[in-house]
Amino acid sequence: MTDWIDIGTLAxxxxxxxxxxxxxxxxxxxVFRTGDDxxxxxxxxxxxxxxxLSQGIVHGHSVACPLxxxxxxxxxxxxxxxDSGCTPTIAVRKEDGRxxxxxxxxxxxxx
Amino acid sequence: xxxxxxxxxxxxxxxxxxxxxxxxxEHLVVVxxxxxxxxxxxxxxxxxxxxxxxxxxxxxxxxxxxxxxxSPVLAGEKTFEQIVINTRExxxxxxxxxxxxxxxxxxxxxxxxxxxRSGRTVHYDRLLIATGSDPFIIPVPGKDxxxxxxxxxxxxxxxxxxxxxxxxxxxGGSAVVIGGGLLGLEAAHGxxxxxxxxxxxxxxxxxxxxxxxxxxxxxxxxxxxSRGQTILTGADTAEIYGxxxxxxxxxxxxxxxxxxLVVMAVGIRPSVGLARAAGLEIGRGIKxxxxxxxxxxAVLAVGECVEHDGNVYGLVAPLWDMCRSLADGLxxxxxxxxxxxxxxxxxxxxxxxxxxxxxxxxxxxxxxxLRDAARGVYKRVVVKDDRIVGAVLYGDTADGGWxxxxxxxxxxxxxxxxxxxxxxxxxxxxxxxxxxxxxxAAVAALSDDAEICGCNGVSKGLVLGCxxxxxxxxxxxxASCKASASCGSCxxxxxxxxxxxxxxxxxxxxxxxxxxxxxxxxxxxxxIVAQDMKSIPEVMQKLHWSTPDGCSSCxxxxxxxxLCALPGEYVDDQQSRFVNERMHAxxxxxxxxxxxxxxxxxxxxxxxxxxIADVVEKYEAPMVKVTGGQRLDIFxxxxxxxxxxxxxxxxxxxxxxxxxxxxxxxxxxCVGSEWCRFGTQDSTGLGVKTERMTWGSWxxxxxxxxxxxxxxxxxxxxxxxxxxxxxxxxxxxxxGGNGGIKVRATxxxxxxxxxxxxxxxxxxxxxxxxxEARYLERTAPWIERVxxxxxxxxxxxxxxxxxxxxxxxxxxxxxxxxxxxxxxASGDRVDLHRHLExxxxxxLAAAE
Ligand code: SRM
Ligand SMILES: Cc1cc2nc3c(=O)[nH]c(=O)nc-3n(C[C@H](O)[C@H](O)[C@H](O)COP(=O)(O)OP(=O)(O)OC[C@H]3O[C@@H](n4cnc5c(N)ncnc54)[C@H](O)[C@@H]3O)c2cc1C
Ligand code: SF4
Ligand code: FES
Numbered sequence: 001m002t003d004w005i006d007i008g009t010l011a012x013x014x015x016x017x018x019x020x021x022x023x024x025x026x027x028x029x030x031v032f033r034t035g036d037d038x039x040x041x042x043x044x045x046x047x048x049x050x051x052x053l054s055q056g057i058v059h060g061h062s063v064a065c066p067l068x069x070x071x072x073x074x075x076x077x078x079x080x081x082x083d084s085g086c087t088p089t090i091a092v093r094k095e096d097g098r099x100x101x102x103x104x105x106x107x108x109x110x111x
Numbered sequence: 112x113x114x115x116x117x118x119x120x121x122x123x124x125x126x127x128x129x130x131x132x133x134x135x136x137e138h139l140v141v142v143x144x145x146x147x148x149x150x151x152x153x154x155x156x157x158x159x160x161x162x163x164x165x166x167x168x169x170x171x172x173x174x175x176x177x178x179x180x181x182s183p184v185l186a187g188e189k190t191f192e193q194i195v196i197n198t199r200e201x202x203x204x205x206x207x208x209x210x211x212x213x214x215x216x217x218x219x220x221x222x223x224x225x226x227x228r229s230g231r232t233v234h235y236d237r238l239l240i241a242t243g244s245d246p247f248i249i250p251v252p253g254k255d256x257x258x259x260x261x262x263x264x265x266x267x268x269x270x271x272x273x274x275x276x277x278x279x280x281x282x283g284g285s286a287v288v289i290g291g292g293l294l295g296l297e298a299a300h301g302x303x304x305x306x307x308x309x310x311x312x313x314x315x316x317x318x319x320x321x322x323x324x325x326x327x328x329x330x331x332x333x334x335x336x337s338r339g340q341t342i343l344t345g346a347d348t349a350e351i352y353g354x355x356x357x358x359x360x361x362x363x364x365x366x367x368x369x370x371x372l373v374v375m376a377v378g379i380r381p382s383v384g385l386a387r388a389a390g391l392e393i394g395r396g397i398k399x400x401x402x403x404x405x406x407x408x409a410v411l412a413v414g415e416c417v418e419h420d421g422n423v424y425g426l427v428a429p430l431w432d433m434c435r436s437l438a439d440g441l442x443x444x445x446x447x448x449x450x451x452x453x454x455x456x457x458x459x460x461x462x463x464x465x466x467x468x469x470x471x472x473x474x475x476x477x478x479x480x481l482r483d484a485a486r487g488v489y490k491r492v493v494v495k496d497d498r499i500v501g502a503v504l505y506g507d508t509a510d511g512g513w514x515x516x517x518x519x520x521x522x523x524x525x526x527x528x529x530x531x532x533x534x535x536x537x538x539x540x541x542x543x544x545x546x547x548x549x550x551x552a553a554v555a556a557l558s559d560d561a562e563i564c565g566c567n568g569v570s571k572g573l574v575l576g577c578x579x580x581x582x583x584x585x586x587x588x589x590a591s592c593k594a595s596a597s598c599g600s601c602x603x604x605x606x607x608x609x610x611x612x613x614x615x616x617x618x619x620x621x622x623x624x625x626x627x628x629x630x631x632x633x634x635x636x637x638x639i640v641a642q643d644m645k646s647i648p649e650v651m652q653k654l655h656w657s658t659p660d661g662c663s664s665c666x667x668x669x670x671x672x673x674l675c676a677l678p679g680e681y682v683d684d685q686q687s688r689f690v691n692e693r694m695h696a697x698x699x700x701x702x703x704x705x706x707x708x709x710x711x712x713x714x715x716x717x718x719x720x721x722x723i724a725d726v727v728e729k730y731e732a733p734m735v736k737v738t739g740g741q742r743l744d745i746f747x748x749x750x751x752x753x754x755x756x757x758x759x760x761x762x763x764x765x766x767x768x769x770x771x772x773x774x775x776x777x778x779x780x781c782v783g784s785e786w787c788r789f790g791t792q793d794s795t796g797l798g799v800k801t802e803r804m805t806w807g808s809w810x811x812x813x814x815x816x817x818x819x820x821x822x823x824x825x826x827x828x829x830x831x832x833x834x835x836x837x838x839x840x841x842x843x844x845x846x847g848g849n850g851g852i853k854v855r856a857t858x859x860x861x862x863x864x865x866x867x868x869x870x871x872x873x874x875x876x877x878x879x880x881x882x883e884a885r886y887l888e889r890t891a892p893w894i895e896r897v898x899x900x901x902x903x904x905x906x907x908x909x910x911x912x913x914x915x916x917x918x919x920x921x922x923x924x925x926x927x928x929x930x931x932x933x934x935x936a937s938g939d940r941v942d943l944h945r946h947l948e949x950x951x952x953x954x955l956a957a958a959e
Contacts (some may be wrong), residue, residue, distance in 0.1 A: 005949045012947060015316055016660070016686035022946045031947060035660040036324050037315075052702040055690040055750075057663040060478075064663035066690035066698050071663070096395060101949070 002091065004100035010037060013099075018054040018063070020044055021101065029090055030054035031099065032074050034061055039099055040074035041092040047072070047085025136164045139441075140225055140235035142215045142385065144169025146178055147414025147430040148241030149197060154438035156205055162442065163237070165207045168227055170214035171264055174199055178264070179427060182458045185268050185301030218389035220407055237441070240386055240397060240405070240412040244379035244425065249289065253351030259373045262298045267374075271298070274372040275305035283308060287360045287370040289348055291318040293457060295376035296331075299340055300459045302374075310341040310368050312348055312360065314377075322455045322466040324659050326482070326489050327505040329648035334462055334487075381416045381423055396423045401447035402440030403433055413437050419448060426453045454515045456508070465511035468501035468518045469493070476500065481532045482655040483507075489652060491659060492532055497525040510534040554607040563608070564594040564601045574608050584618035585609065585629070595629075602629040602655075625664035627656045632668065632885035639676050647673065647684055661687075668886035671773065674809055675881050678923035685940070691771030694943065695931045696753055699746065704753060706745045707770035708760050709806065712780040712798035712818075713741030722763030726756050740777035740815070742768055751944050757932035766930035769806065773887070776815050778802035779827065783820030783837070792837035794820035797866050801835075804870055805877065807928040808920070811884040811893075814877065829857045832880075832890040833873055838862075842869045846876055846902060847894035855891045858899040861907045875906045875916035881923075 005023075013019050013033040021029045021041075030044035030053050038061065044054050051067030062071045062080060071080045077087035091102035139155075141148045144167050152165055169175075173195075180194035202209040213227045218238065226232045246261030248254050260270050271286075278284020284307050288299045291313030299309045311318075317328030318335075332342050347363040351373055359369040381396035392398045392406035396418030403411045403419075413433050415425060424430070429451035436448035454467035481490045488506035492499055492514060498521050502514040513535040517524060524531050559572035569592050577591040588605055589596040595605045609617045621631050628635070635654060644650050647669050651661060661669070666687035673681045691697050696704035706726075710719065723743055727735050734746040748756055757767075769776060780798030784790035798818040805816065817828040818835040828834030830850035834857050836843045841864035845857035860876070863869050879902065884893040894902060906913050935944075 007947045007949045011314065012942065014686060014942060017943075019942060019945075019947045021949055023949065028946075037320055049700065050702075051700075052698070055694065055698060055702075057666060057689065058686065059660060059662045059666060060658060061476075067700065069663065 003103040004093070005103050007031065007099050007101050009097055010039070010094070010099065013039070016058040018056075018058065020052075020054050028052075028054075029101065031092065031101065032058055032063060034058055034074065038074075039092050039094060041090040041101055042072070042074065042077050043088045043090070045087060046070060047077075047079055047087050048083065053087065134164055136162065137236040138234065139163040139165050139237045139239060140233055141165065141167040141239045141241060142218075142225065143167075143241035143243060143414070143416075144171065144173075144175050144209065144211065145241060145243045145414065146175070146196075146427060147243070147434060148239065149175040150430060151239060151241065151413050151434040151437050152205075152207065153197075154434045155441055158438050158442045158444075160205075165205075166233060167202075167207060167209050168213060168215050168225070169209065169211045171266070172212040173265060174202070174209070174211070176265065179458070181262070181265065181268050182297035182301060184265075185271060185298065186304050186460070187301075188460075191265060215385060218385060218410075220389055220391075220410065223409065236409070238410045239437075240410065240416060241414045242382040242385060242416045244415040245382045246375065247378040247380050248375055249348060249377055251348055251350050253353065253357070254375075256351055256353050256357045256373075257355070258353070258357030258371060259351055259375065262294050262374055262376050263379075271302060271372065271374065272305065275302060275307050278307055278371060284372065285310070285368075285370045286372040286374065287312060287368050288374045288376060289360070290376035290378070291315070291342065291344065292321065292376065292378070293319060293455060295374070296335070297458055298374045298376055299335070302372075303338065303340055307372070308339075308341075310343065310370070311335070312346045312362070312368070313342070313344045314347055316345050318342065318344065319457070319464070319466075322503075323464065323505070324491065324503055325648050326491070326652055326659060327464065327466075327503050329646065330487065330489055330505045330652060331457075331462065331464060333649075379415065379425055381418070383416060386412065386416070394418045394421075401436060401449065402445070403437040403448065404440065411437060411441075420450050422450055424451065424453065426455065428453055452515075452519055454511065456511070463504070463506055463508040465504040465508040466502065467511065467515045468499070478659055479532045480657050480659060482652050484653040484655065490532055494524065494528070494531075497523045497528070499524055499531075507534075551607045551611060554604055555611055563604050564596075569594040571608065574605060575612060578609060578612045583609075583613060583616060586621060587618075596634075624668060625662055627651075627658045627661050627665050628654060630654055635669070636672050636676075636883075636885075639672050645673070645677065645681065647687065671809060671811065671886050675923070679926040685943075692773070694750060694753065695757075695767055695771065695935060696748065697771045701747075703747045703749055705770070706748050706753070706756055706760075707738065707740075707742055707768040708765035709768040709802075710742040710765075711802050712778055712795050714780075714795065714799065715742075718763050719765055722760055722765065726759050729759070730756055738770070740770070741779050742777065744770070751946070754936050754938075754941070754944055758936035761930070761933050761936055766806075767932045772809070773812050774807070774809050774814065775802070775805045776813050778805070779815070779817040779831070781818075781820050781825040783818075787820055789823060790820035790837070791839050792820060792842065794818040794826065794835070794837050797835065797837075797842075797869065798826075800866065800870060801873060804874065804921075804924070807930075808877065808881070808924055809927060810877070810881055811886050812889040814880075814890070816873070830854065831857065833876055835869055835873075840864065842866070844869060844872055847890045847899065849889060849891035853891070855895075858894060858902075860899075860903065871913065871917045872906060874920040875913040876902070878916040878920040878923075879905050881920070 007021050015033055016035050018030045018032040028044040030042050032040045044052050046053055046065040048070050051065040053063050053065055055066040056063040061074045064071050070083045073080055077089045079085045093100050175197045177194045177196050180189055183189040213229050215225045215227050217226045224232050224234050246263050260267050286302045286307045286309050288295045288311045291311050299311050303309050317325050318331050335342055348360055349363045350361045352358055352361055357373050359367055361367050383393050383397055386397045387393050397405055397412040397416055399405055399412050399417045399419055403413050405412050414430050432451050433448050436446055439446045452468055457464040476493050476495045479492045491503045493501040499514055499518045504511050557571050561571045563569055563571050563574050573592050574594050577588055582588045582591045588594055595602045623629055624632050624635055650669050670684050670687040685693050696706050727745055730748055730752050732745045732747050736744045738744045778798045778801050780795045783794030784792055801816055814832045816833045817826040817831040819826040819828045820837050822836055824836055828836050830848040834845045834848055841862055843862050844860040846860050848857035849855045880890055
């Protein structure tokens with residue numbers, strides 16, 4: 001069973017933007033909100049050279065990496081177009097207006 | 112839900128204790144005389160009319176009516192009588208005991224009884240809970256004031272009509288509707304028609320954001336505004352104020368909107384209180400299986416109060432499906448409910464809005480977008496694996512039903528993929544009626560006088576004439592007969608005509624702004640001004656963008672073009688800015704930032720140096736470096752520390768150096784006549800004045816200036832975007848230099864004799880560049896393109912033109928010379944700098 005962490009509401013994330021979640025012992029997680037209010041979570045590292053994806057321009061369901069402009073699909077973490085590479089995705093869901101993030105495995109063991 | 116007081120139950124207590132003698136049928140008791148409860152009974156009667164004895168409890172004082180038609184009742188299009196579904200006679204004829212105005216207050220599952228507010232207790236064999244939803248009331252001060260209502264039942268409609276009447280007596284009242292969703296907008300529409308001045312307050316940036324995307328939301332907002340409503344998006348209610356009754360609403364940003372009526376329509380919650388108290392299993396709603404049976408086999412539930420397979424619904428279509436499965440189950444047929452896909456239409460006369468399925472897309476989804484600005488139409492169909500999964504239609508919803516049908520059936524649209532967006536008539540009927548599916552053949556089949564370009568009234572014959580007369584590219588056609596030159600929706604048609612006539616000889620047009628549009632940068636800039644466009648969604652709609660919200664190339668460009676066209680009016684879209692401009696610092700390869708405070712003309716002093724030194728130590732910056740632009744760069748600052756760093760630098764009088772911006776960077780100076788034995792003028796002083804005048808401006812690309820005190824040119828003025836070389840008799844001005852990737856020395860512009868003139872020419876030159884260059888085009892390539900003679904004709908030869916340009920620049924500057932650091936340091940957009948705080952799960956907290 002997946003454990004879920006409550007990280008706030010949709011309004012906490014700017015539309016076409018992202019915010020990061022920091023969990024002890026884990027890589028930073030970027031939580032994105034698209035123009036149509038979908039929410040996606042990825043590890044905050046570009047598959048190219050680890051650029052912080054949370055700081056990129058969100059368009060459609062992709063984010064353009066702030067360092068060298070690779071486009072990463074938010075749903076799959078895959079680089080698009082000619083570039084190749086993949087960033088891990090994290091399950092996220094909306095429930096009763098709250099955003100819930102799947103708790104990373106490592107943290108579950110610790111608890 | 113609040114029950115209406117003062118209404119007496121229709122049947123008295125004594126009657127109900129009498130069980131009709133000899134009736135041995137199972138007793139089905141229904142709680143809730145709304146749309147689902149009553150429909151379930153209808154379905155049951157249709158299957159087996161005599162099987163159950165039925166009693167219905169309703170909290171409202173009415174027979175069952177069509178709740179969705181409350182909007183037309185409010186708008187004056189229907190009367191209450193016209194929306195009644197079942198009359199008293201129907202209940203009587205069907206042998207149903209209807210108890211109105213008496214809400215059930217408790218369920219005793221062990222004893223199998225329900226008790227109502229009047230005290231009446233009834234035994235059941237099967238219980239059906241159909242309590243619907245409760246309007247969500249946002250917990251702000253004043254929410255309980257008289258005059259604050261929701262929009263759920265006939266009583267609410269009566270309250271609104273009374274408020275409108277009272278308003279009329281007082282010369283037109285004012286109402287605030289909180290919530291810009293379906294319900295809120297229908298309430299606002301009705302109240303407007305009833306003569307009230309209506310303001311809609313919506314928390315999100317787009318109206319009906321759950322059903323519509325940004326483009327359709329923008330269209331809807333414009334249409335409602337043109338009908339006289341005030342729509343405030345991104346507006347958060349702080350408080351409802353008034354002494355004894357509502358007097359108005361105060362927003363978090365301090366704005367006050369006076370109103371004698373406040374309608375809260377921010378959402379609904381399944382009404383589960385009764386079921387929860389009875390110990391039934393509850394999730395977001397009352398949990399039911401495929402036959403609408405709850406965790407207690409004797410208790411069923413249906414309608415908005417239930418949760419089925421993780422879903423709760425707020426529309427009627429799913430209720431009908433649920434009621435069928437429920438009635439099947441009660442009569443031993445086992446079909447089972449499998450969930451519903453829903454579609455939405457807004458019931459506001461003259462505004463056609465439709466949305467269905469999951470239009471928000473996702474992995475593997477493709478958007479097909481059609482925008483017809485002339486007709487005010489926006490259509491978006493989302494296709495995944497050749498199947499329609501969602502649709503948003505605005506302005507022309509005729510094909511909504513067709514798309515919804517394709518969506519529900521999951522039929523493949525592979526064969527009609529290219530035409531599906533034009534609707535059923537074109538995609539299917541055209542094909543079966545002998546018309547070819549190939550758009551090129553369709554264009555070929557058009558008669559010569561068929562209209563191609565609606566905006567400019569250009570016929571096919573005219574376009575063909577132009578092509579035959581030598582127009583070999585889209586651009587040439589646009590230039591010669593204006594077809595496709597305005598909104599661009601006929602671009603595909605014109606391109607097909609070119610292909611048909613010229614085959615492979617069509618010349619590629621100039622590069623378009625990006626893949627989202629068929630227009631070039633210049634086209635877009637021209638049309639923004641010509642059509643007086645004011646926002647990114649508006650540009651995308653009017654110029655037929657092929658994507659719903661653009662890409663990382665066009666968004667920053669459009670943001671700049673609008674900013675330049677509408678100084679002081681356009682609200683910058685931060686999400687359309689590259690990271691550096693959004694964070695007001697330069698991102699580094701490790702994700703930290705560098706901070707470069709402005710040092711006017713390269714001058715500094717102990718106070719500034721001390722502040723920088725303190726920041727370096729306090730925030731443990733790993734490096735501080737003198738830049739090539741005569742100032743200091745502090746490296747390795749974390750995004751969460753940026754506001755504090757800026758606050759410290761601000762305290763010493765320093766502002767952002769915009770080392771990150773498509774804007775003025777530095778004004779490099781040399782020592783000049785004040786100290787240098789060769790200096791002819793005060794180059795340092797002029798540099799400082801120039802920087803004070805130009806800092807903070809947004810431009811197509813970065814812009815650098817230098818002022819050298821003599822022709823030895825120690826400030827390298829001849830490789831800057833604008834360079835000044837001082838000589839004995841005045842100032843030599845030159846433009847278009849670049850010291851970067853491709854070195855280019857400046858072109859000489861002219862010589863002037865005073866500092867004032869030098870500043871005026873500088874401002875005028877920057878403004879032509881701002882107004883005419885393409886986004887991300889520096890002055891060097893721009894001048895290579897347009898020629899220095901053109902620049903001279905605008906800035907040197909045309910005195911009045913130069914003054915006007917300079918005045919426009921200074922006007923724009925009056926809005927942009929605000930230190931972005933000071934704003935952020937004082938708390939603006941903290942969300943950009945802070946991590947989200949996860950709420951620590953219970954068991955974790957305990958483990959720590
Ligand atoms: C900090 C600095 C280097 C230094 O340590 O001295 C610098 C650093 C960067 N330069 Fe530069 N440039 C710096 C002076 C220059 C100069 C010299 C000057 O201004 O006199 C030039 C050549 C002059 C010119 O621009 O014509 C210069 C030509 C470039 C170019 C090429 C521009 C071109 O048109 O060819 C780029 C790339 C670009 O802008 O697309 C660039 C881009 C960059 C970027 C912003 C790379 C990037 O996109 O992230 C570097 C950011 C580093 C950082 O995070 O701070 N930098 N850069 C200098 C900052 C000056 C300042 O105080 O603001
Ligand atoms: C103004 C308006 C416009 C709408 N427009 C549309 C539309 O265009 N399209 C669409 O699909 N949907 C629309 N809806 C939504 C639609 O009306 C609902 O989905 C539908 O009414 C839900 O049916 P229900 O039976 O679950 O709840 P309801 O119809 O609300 O019925 C529940 C009934 O139970 C009663 N009740 C509650 N608690 C008790 C109790 N303890 N004892 C006795 N009785 C109780 C309530 O008073 C209510 O009468 C609209 C709703 C409103 C308010
Ligand atoms: S020259 Fe290259 S490496 Fe050096 S600061 Fe400029 S962009 Fe970065
Ligand atoms: S690190 Fe993301 S594109 Fe290079």
